[in-house]
Amino acid sequence: MDVPSQIASIEDLERWKEDGLRALAPGARKVTVGMATCGLASGAKAVFDVLTEELGKGAPDVMITKTGCLGFCQMEPIIEVFQPGKPRLLYKQVTAEKAADIAASIISGKINKEDVFCTIDGEDKEGAAKTGLRGVPRLEDIPFYAKQEKIALSRCGRIDPESLAEYIATGGYFTLWKTFTAMTPDAVIAEVEHSGLRGRGGAGFPTGRKWQLTRKASGSPKYIVCNADEGDPGAYMDRSLLEGDPFAVLEGMTLGAFAIGAQQGFIYVRDEYPHAVENLLNAIAQARAHGLLGGNIMGKGFSFDVRLIRGGGAFVCGEETALIASIEGRPGEPKQRPPYPAEKGLWGKPTNINNVETWADVPWIIAHGADAFRSVGTETSKGTKVFSIVGKINNTGLIEVPMGLTLREIVYDIGGGIPDGKKFKAIQTGGPSGGCIPEQLLDLPVDYESLTKAGAIMGSGGMIVMDEDTCMVDVARYFLDFLKEESCGKCAPCREGIDRALEILERICRGKGKDGDLDTLEATAQMMKGFALCALGTTAPNPLLSTIRYFRDEYEAHIRDKRCPGAVCRDLIHFRIDPEKCTGCMLCGKVCPQGAIKGERKKPHTIDEARCIKCALCYEVCKYDAIVKE
Amino acid sequence: MTTLAIDGQTVHAEPGMTVLEAAQRAGIRIPTLCHHEGIEPYGACRLCTVEITDGARTTLQASCCLPAREGLVVRTDTPAVTQGRKLLFQLLLARCPNVPAIRRLAADWGVHDTPFSPKDEDCVLCGLCVRACAALMGPEAIAFRGRGVSREVGTPFDFPSETCVACGACTYVCPTGSVQMEAQTAARLRKRVATERKCRYMLMGIVSSKLCPNDYDCPHCSYDQAMEFRFGTHPAFAVAAAKRSAGVVPAGIQEGGKDKR
Numbered sequence: 001m002d003v004p005s006q007i008a009s010i011e012d013l014e015r016w017k018e019d020g021l022r023a024l025a026p027g028a029r030k031v032t033v034g035m036a037t038c039g040l041a042s043g044a045k046a047v048f049d050v051l052t053e054e055l056g057k058g059a060p061d062v063m064i065t066k067t068g069c070l071g072f073c074q075m076e077p078i079i080e081v082f083q084p085g086k087p088r089l090l091y092k093q094v095t096a097e098k099a100a101d102i103a104a105s106i107i108s109g110k111i112n113k114e115d116v117f118c119t120i121d122g123e124d125k126e127g128a129a130k131t132g133l134r135g136v137p138r139l140e141d142i143p144f145y146a147k148q149e150k151i152a153l154s155r156c157g158r159i160d161p162e163s164l165a166e167y168i169a170t171g172g173y174f175t176l177w178k179t180f181t182a183m184t185p186d187a188v189i190a191e192v193e194h195s196g197l198r199g200r201g202g203a204g205f206p207t208g209r210k211w212q213l214t215r216k217a218s219g220s221p222k223y224i225v226c227n228a229d230e231g232d233p234g235a236y237m238d239r240s241l242l243e244g245d246p247f248a249v250l251e252g253m254t255l256g257a258f259a260i261g262a263q264q265g266f267i268y269v270r271d272e273y274p275h276a277v278e279n280l281l282n283a284i285a286q287a288r289a290h291g292l293l294g295g296n297i298m299g300k301g302f303s304f305d306v307r308l309i310r311g312g313g314a315f316v317c318g319e320e321t322a323l324i325a326s327i328e329g330r331p332g333e334p335k336q337r338p339p340y341p342a343e344k345g346l347w348g349k350p351t352n353i354n355n356v357e358t359w360a361d362v363p364w365i366i367a368h369g370a371d372a373f374r375s376v377g378t379e380t381s382k383g384t385k386v387f388s389i390v391g392k393i394n395n396t397g398l399i400e401v402p403m404g405l406t407l408r409e410i411v412y413d414i415g416g417g418i419p420d421g422k423k424f425k426a427i428q429t430g431g432p433s434g435g436c437i438p439e440q441l442l443d444l445p446v447d448y449e450s451l452t453k454a455g456a457i458m459g460s461g462g463m464i465v466m467d468e469d470t471c472m473v474d475v476a477r478y479f480l481d482f483l484k485e486e487s488c489g490k491c492a493p494c495r496e497g498i499d500r501a502l503e504i505l506e507r508i509c510r511g512k513g514k515d516g517d518l519d520t521l522e523a524t525a526q527m528m529k530g531f532a533l534c535a536l537g538t539t540a541p542n543p544l545l546s547t548i549r550y551f552r553d554e555y556e557a558h559i560r561d562k563r564c565p566g567a568v569c570r571d572l573i574h575f576r577i578d579p580e581k582c583t584g585c586m587l588c589g590k591v592c593p594q595g596a597i598k599g600e601r602k603k604p605h606t607i608d609e610a611r612c613i614k615c616a617l618c619y620e621v622c623k624y625d626a627i628v629k630e
Numbered sequence: 631m632t633t634l635a636i637d638g639q640t641v642h643a644e645p646g647m648t649v650l651e652a653a654q655r656a657g658i659r660i661p662t663l664c665h666h667e668g669i670e671p672y673g674a675c676r677l678c679t680v681e682i683t684d685g686a687r688t689t690l691q692a693s694c695c696l697p698a699r700e701g702l703v704v705r706t707d708t709p710a711v712t713q714g715r716k717l718l719f720q721l722l723l724a725r726c727p728n729v730p731a732i733r734r735l736a737a738d739w740g741v742h743d744t745p746f747s748p749k750d751e752d753c754v755l756c757g758l759c760v761r762a763c764a765a766l767m768g769p770e771a772i773a774f775r776g777r778g779v780s781r782e783v784g785t786p787f788d789f790p791s792e793t794c795v796a797c798g799a800c801t802y803v804c805p806t807g808s809v810q811m812e813a814q815t816a817a818r819l820r821k822r823v824a825t826e827r828k829c830r831y832m833l834m835g836i837v838s839s840k841l842c843p844n845d846y847d848c849p850h851c852s853y854d855q856a857m858e859f860r861f862g863t864h865p866a867f868a869v870a871a872a873k874r875s876a877g878v879v880p881a882g883i884q885e886g887g888k889d890k891r
Binding site: 314331335336338484485486487488489490491492493495496497498499500503516520523524526527530531532533 | 675676677679690692695717718725745747754778780
């Protein structure tokens, strides 16, 4: 590489940019494999190996690189094929065999359009790449992407997360240079404040105001922290961001440190994210090596360094005071606020804690201006928000949408609706602290206030879609079970309240619910909301309260009629065989582990209920829908 | 001097006082289990939660951790407070149905039974013993172990503590009588030869030389009773206060203490 080792001038940055552009739009052919955790889990490593081997033999001039998650995790492994002067092609759900075919097509230069998922624009400015390919959709035209607007995720899946040059080529670190040369710390804070950015960890506190509080707090040194202790079931926004664009988080933190007056930062990331840890450590090492972290950054006299702290996976450590305790080496237990971390945080010093996505939004805001950020979103919630949409939905993945988009648009336009023609029942936002929103509220705009009013929360961005086969009592039971494991146990409302509410829910699910259970549940939930020590405890009743609020009939069916409308709670369901539909194929009899199904060939079978353990194997194997679950 | 309103009554508070302390001094009753005047507030039992109006915002807050600020409007008897408090008492009654102190306190606040199924615990996990050990004497012989519902107080890995000086502050502060003087520590001390059998007040550093003539049966020791009478409280509190005024901070609450070890 003919680039300067230390970046200390705009010329240095320009030279790194050129180097990065050469990698992003080279003069030769290039294949990029999506290798974030979602890609790796669906076999991207094998695809990468096949491509390396086949292309190594047939076309050794082809570059093979990695990238992060492009969002459409369901379609992983996704690979991008670049040929100079031609449209960039994306292939989806590439298997090892498919990869060999693709390698062959690259070697021969003939492209089979049918296999191509879509075309995508790149950094190369030549017209050829922009024109697209006839008969193949462009990425922007695919419904999953059409309504998205990317700020935090703008580089994820587009650059090699291990390459500083590619980060700089896409505008990275120019913002930091601009800040050092043309802005005061107060101007940075004013810009962030004007942008309307609010904490993306879920509570939605205005970021600029938080920075201002820490800047003005007395005490030295000051610290900043990146909270990457993402623990909500089904949520992986922070993981993908750290895996796909770690430099953006580092640059955001450096900008924040400059604005706040901190010299030391910490990234608290859970150890269950090994790939994110690896990419972060690599990014930190590179930034340090090239004068972008450490003493005298970019030769401008400002010093700032980052330490990575790996958390043991305690959900409560995402709560800021527990996170502080954990970094200090004490058990991760929350402390009463005030004092807030902005006044007394790490080791009693002023500390500013922001979520990964918040930090990643900062360089974009400084680069494009607060007004550009403000122009997106609603009156009170500005900009975009990243969500992971999972569960009973056709398009599983990571999306970034303008605030104020409705849940219906997210579920049906982006998510593609519910699989197998089933009916939508509820969407759970905000993880275990969030709530379940029913179908009648699907037109709710997604912003902090609307979600809170509906009894859910924005949270860090997990969205779980549930279909008609879901039992809402069971959902509340599941989340309380999770929280029982994760409550630290310090304060009585959370420790005892979750335990006892769960006890009652389990009883209801077993068909042993009593009159008055709902009142006790509601009273317990209300008490926890007001009395618990930290946000884990005060939001823990949300799944319970929201399901009671919108699905009271399901609770009553369980308690009064001993019936589970979603046909989930094992003690309340029964299996029988519809003699009209049963063809007597005998398959169910073969899989039944209890020998509970009897019947002769080609004659309707019957289930002996006394022996049935309700494992539902017969229900799953029957090809004629003859097994009825009720 | 700050002035605040508690249940419509004007109350004055010294600098550094919490809302709970201001209320107690004014004779306004607020229930609490985990609060002790000689130990830093912790906010674990949440029984002292009250309704606070600060400007335009009204919230529920634990009064033991809330500094008394000028102009705060405090209510200890709104429906949200009393209903939540009642439920919290019901939860504690279900946890410790056989602890007289809990039953008495709950009855004082009008709660006599619970809709939850009873367990049989002695300890309410208020943390007074753990905090007394760390903050007063500093040996951190006992700590919380486990998380959530499996949280409990004990020595690390259940080994007999090597650092316990048998000061007894833990048993003194325990509101339920759950913490008994560590039989193991007494046994460990008893194993020593007669000339090494230091009295717990010598181990605490209160007296320079005093051996135990009494087989470490402190509850029946006249010297022990004399010491308590002399200090008017458990002597460990007096030691801690003396250390604090001399600028000696117990190891357990030093800044970054664990990191350096």
